[in-house]
Amino acid sequence: MREEDLDWAIYHRIPETGGITVDDLVAATGIEPDAVTASLERLEHYLLIRKTGETVRLLSIQESLVACQCRHAMDDLPFVIENGVVRAKRRGE
Numbered sequence: 001m002r003e004e005d006l007d008w009a010i011y012h013r014i015p016e017t018g019g020i021t022v023d024d025l026v027a028a029t030g031i032e033p034d035a036v037t038a039s040l041e042r043l044e045h046y047l048l049i050r051k052t053g054e055t056v057r058l059l060s061i062q063e064s065l066v067a068c069q070c071r072h073a074m075d076d077l078p079f080v081i082e083n084g085v086v087r088a089k090r091r092g093e
Contacts, residue, residue, distance in 0.1 A: 003038075003039070003042065006031065006035060006039050007039045007042055007043055009029060009031075010025060010029065010031070010036060010039040010040065010043065011043055011048060011049070011058075013025055013028050013029055014049060014056055014057065014058050015058075016058060018057065019052075019055040019056055019057035020055070020056055020057075021054045021055055021056070022036060022037065022040065022051075022054050022056065023054070025040075025056065040056060047059060047064045047067045047068050047071070048064065050063075066081075067081075
């Protein structure tokens with residue numbers, strides 16, 4: 001299976017509200033744990049999901065857009081986001 005197809009299959013197994021554990025995704029898809037983990041890493045890199053511990057959840061469109069703006073404009077923004085907390089940048093940061 002191509003990576004894109006695998007990512008699509010995994011993405012659509014994550015509930016729209018709430019989250020799901022990695023083990024539950026493995027059980028629901030029947031896909032090898034290493035392949036599921038690799039897919040989740042790609043989906044998180046693409047800013048489509050957020051993984052916290054063993055729980056995975058979909059990002060809303062708004063969350064995805066803010067994360068994308070932050071990733072690509074970090075030097076220009078007057079704030080930083082750390083662990084889900086937005087704070088003003090300090091001088092020299």
